[in-house]
Amino acid sequence: MMKWLAVMLLVAVSGCSTSNNGLNSNLTHSNELVSAVGYASISEQNGRTQEEKSLRAMRASKLDAYRELSEQIYGLRISATTSLSNQQLGPETTDGAVDGIIRGAKVIRSYPVGDNYVTEMELNLGLMERMKQHGEVFHVPNNQQVMF
Template sequence: MKYYVALAAAMLLLSGCTNTTSSSTSVPGPDLTKSKDVIQAVGYASISEQKGRTKEEKSIRAMRASKLDAYRELSEQIYGLRISATTSLDDQQLGYESTDGAVDGVIRGAKIIRSYPVGDSYVTEMELNIGLMERMKQHGEVLHVPNKQEVMF
């Protein structure tokens, strides 16, 4: 019995000597949280094509649409654009062709530089500091964006 107690005590003492952290020999990448790299994007939207009863309603909708278009352009620059294309052949003749593009991503920390009307369009200029976006990712949960969207631009 004393043998089992001594063995259990030795196991407890030795278990405290194990390494609990994993060591890695990989080379760390650049620290983007201190980056001063800034990317810019411009979004456009037609005022007259917007739904609305008055010109003011259409202008507000165009302002919001141009902001979303600028966010889409920022997403394309950061995450890339997924292209899906199909082509059909019928009796060795080119038939139906279709090309779709989509982008998925989360943009945090973008700033609107200017938003203004030009003729029948609304323009929004934005910029994004890559380091700021990386820091903001560390302080909040980024929800998974589905990789299959129904709406394509």
């Protein structure tokens, strides 16, 4: 009886470990997972053959899913302007941008639906935090301003 109790206590105590960042090392909480879906039109892609267009749409839908993950984690920067001239509303513009580093995301499924390619991705936030400690981030210059 005493041995059984000691074994049960040992099992209970060994299951209570946490990682350095305070997140449980195994995936037990659904709020540690972030999901995203990316879409891309196949017919709108540049390419000589249907296979090339499909491949480009597959890659574009994956990038769209990464963008969606970035929006969920880092937020979306909105810039809006409105002009007023002679008490009349003039042109209005609204731009959105997202910037972030995503590490450890997994493609769950990637498949065509009609003329679109769909990519479903999932990210474990605890894994991403642990991966941040193992690599440097370098700024990649971009001369194009990307707005959604």
